[in-house]
Amino acid sequence: MPVTNVLIAGVGGQGAILASELLAMAAMAAGHDVKQGEFHGVAQRGGSVFSHVRFGERVHSPMAPRGSVDYLLALEQLEALRYAHFVKPGGTVLVNEHRVEPIRVADERPYPENATGFLEQRGFHVLVLDATGTARELGNHRAANAVLLGALAELLDLPADTWERTLEHRIPGQLLELNRRAFAAGRAALTRA
Amino acid sequence: EKVAFEEAMGAALGGARSMVTMKHVGLNVAADPFMVFPYAGTNAGFVALVADDPGMYSSQNEQDSRYFAKVAKVPILGPADAAEARRFTAAAFELSERFGTPVMLRSTTRLAHTRSRVEPGERREAERQPFSRQVSQYAIPVYARFRRVELEEKLALLREFAEEFQGNVVEEGSSQIGVVTHGIPYQYVKEVCPAATVLKLGMLYPLPRRRLEEFCRRFDTVFVVEESEGFVEQELASFGINNVIGKVRFTNIGELSADLVAAGLTGAPVRPDFSTDVAILPRPPVLCAGCPHRGVFNVLKKLGVLVTGDIGCYTLGCLPPYEAMHTTFCMGASIGNATGFSRAGEERVVAVIGDSTFLHSGLPGLMSAVYNRVPTTMVLLDNGTTGMTGHQAHPGTGHTLKGDAAPAVDYEALIRATGVQHVVVVDPWDLESTERAIRAGLAHSGPAAIIARRHCRLLPVEKAEQRTPYSVVVDECIVCEECMEAGCPALVWEDDGPRIREWECVGCSLCAQLCPADAIVAAGVA
Secondary structure, eight states: OOOEEEEEEEETTSOHHHHHHHHHHHHHHTTOEEEEEEEOOSSSSSSEEEEEEEEESOOOOSSOOTTOEEEEEESSHHHHHHHGGGEEEEEEEEEESOOOOOOOSSOOOOOOSOHHHHHHHTTOEEEEEOHHHHHHHHTOGGGHHHHHHHHHHHHSOOOHHHHHHHHHHHSOHHHHHHHHHHHHHHHHHHHHO | OHHHHHHHHHHHHTTOOEEEEEEHHHHHHTHHHHHHHHHHOOSSOEEEEEEEOTTOSSOSSOOOHHHHHHHHTOOEEOOSSHHHHHHHHHHHHHHHHHHTOOEEEEEEHHHHTEEEOOOOOOOOOOOOOOOOOOHHHHSOHHHHHHHHHHHHHHHHHHHHHHHHOTTSEEEOOOSSOEEEEOSHHHHHHHHHOTTSEEEEOSEEESOOHHHHHHHHHTSSSEEEEOSSSOHHHHHHHHTTOOOEEOTTTSOSSSOOOHHHHHHHHHOOOOOOOSTTTSOOOOOOOOOOTTOTHHHHHHHHHHHTOEEEOOSSGGGGGGSTTTOOOOBOOSTTHHHHHHHHHHHHTOSSEEEEEEHHHIIIIIHHHHHHHHHTTOOOEEEEEEOSSBTTTTOBOOTTTSBOTTSOBOOOOOHHHHHHHTTOOEEEEEOTTOHHHHHHHHHHHHHSSSOEEEEEEOOOTTSHHHHTOOOOOEEEOTTTOOOOOGGGGGOOTTEEEETTEEEEOTTTOOOOOHHHHHOTTOOEEETTTO
8 A cells, every 4th residue: 555645734833743643643543554753943832843644554754755745734824835845746735724924034025925826826736724713713723733634534544433532542631622623623624625 | 961871870880771861962961971981881781862963953063973972982773763763772771781881872853753653562670780899990090091991892892793783684675776874864765765775774883894895795886875974984984895875975964855865866856845936934933922031032132232042942032023142052151151252351241041051051150250250141031941842840840850849949049159149030021120130230240140030831830821912902003013023923913013813912911011102902901
């Protein structure tokens, strides 16, 4: 079975790494060989963060090569652009509508206006979700990662009960219900789309 | 790291298997015991897990610890994934006990920040080995000269061991492509060139000379794929093995990747990102909303002083909008650097150092300033934790890494005990008193310490605290941009002026204090 490559990107604090951990655990529970490799920078918050999750029969590199990613999950639009070159031709980009302006360091150009249009032009299959808005409606904008993960789950072939068990296992009690609902909302959003 | 190393050393000498962990720059701090310990050798197993950071993801230099181990004449095992890390850890202890030597287990950022399947092994209890008080093994030059000779003899035995070590393996493939590699780059080779015949090294020092000679003879040229410096390549050259392609194709700068390894093996270009077609703005990390460091940097910027920095989240004080940290080198450097700047004639210098860094290595610098009568001004950013690396406890937090209660260092008493007479505690959320305190510290004729005390915003105790978020009263706003000097991620600039994302705001009030028009108020007050 070929290796499935997922790249999850976002801004520090949005939960990109947690989402990738959940995916890696669900894939492992489903019997795959899994590797997850991540980058988070020097501080706790605000920087660009990415995490690769690869699963299949045998995975070597913890990071997917450029042009090989099947699904890019971006918790923020600019971060979708930053890592889009990892996506294979015709691959899927699941992007949260949310925008987070970076602090300005020696780059005065405006925030790119039509990020999703750009990605579509490049031949990627782009799915846009208001994950942050959905999460806020459910009670906490920080659950946007679970919304996107739910949408990804709809596209992947991992058994539903492994997802459920993974959420239960990894998410602390008081946040479990919120994350369950966010996950379900993400799934539903994609079914509608 | 030095203390941890020495404690682990003591424990190993005392008969308990011991491991000490650090990154490359930590090994610099622990270099003193690291270099001397091999002379005595260990009693029970001793393993130093050292992680290098190619690409400098969270470091300020790239440093190849394999050289360090070679200088110390310490053997290195280098795993290539998590499962191997587990196996090699056990192997490292066995190696350590078999030869009575400390062993380095070498990792890198990529390996350390990877999760993958690990099958647990059988736990075996190691018996405590009693310490024998043979002074000649452990002390003074007259004895060490004998140990020096023994060290070379031990190294010769380790060279023989390397030839038979099961972690050095040949994976047969094409007779045309030979690769010598180890660690994470091994995974890249397997990823992009599964057909290659690979000699995968598990023991990185000493290298198995005969096996390498035999392997390299089989090919016209052999690719040596290793991250950072050409350590293996240079060792091969010293064995007279020269039919290799190494650093000329695989850069010694930064981190390798599957793409770079593919490019090195085939000459094919690396697929570019989209930055030539669209504005992919850089996104450096920022201080959190409500971060207590922010108030201090606002004041330091306003005062226009020279600021020597240290290691922690607060290095971000060097970025806009503060740009109020002018040097950052290594743990504890801020205070010594400030003293040096003063002695060079710089008039107004402030050293900025966090609580955990101060306890790690700030104290000697402070004592030196006091002792040498240099009026160094230090701001101690006491956020009650080790913020940057994930809230590890330290001797000032009042609890241990395991969460048990522990005595907490009394910073005021500790600093006064060094002879600093001017010690002031301020709340960095209060800009006015913070400014007053730093000004007073600078004006004081001797060394001065300002302790800016407020918890890291990400500590659970702080997160639980509910404060009213602030908002901008648009009609009152004069669009002066003063609030943006806070550099707060909860503050965003809309078309007609600033707005506060209420769900991000933690109610620190810093932007409101900066607003000259009183247009920022606690939400619900207006």
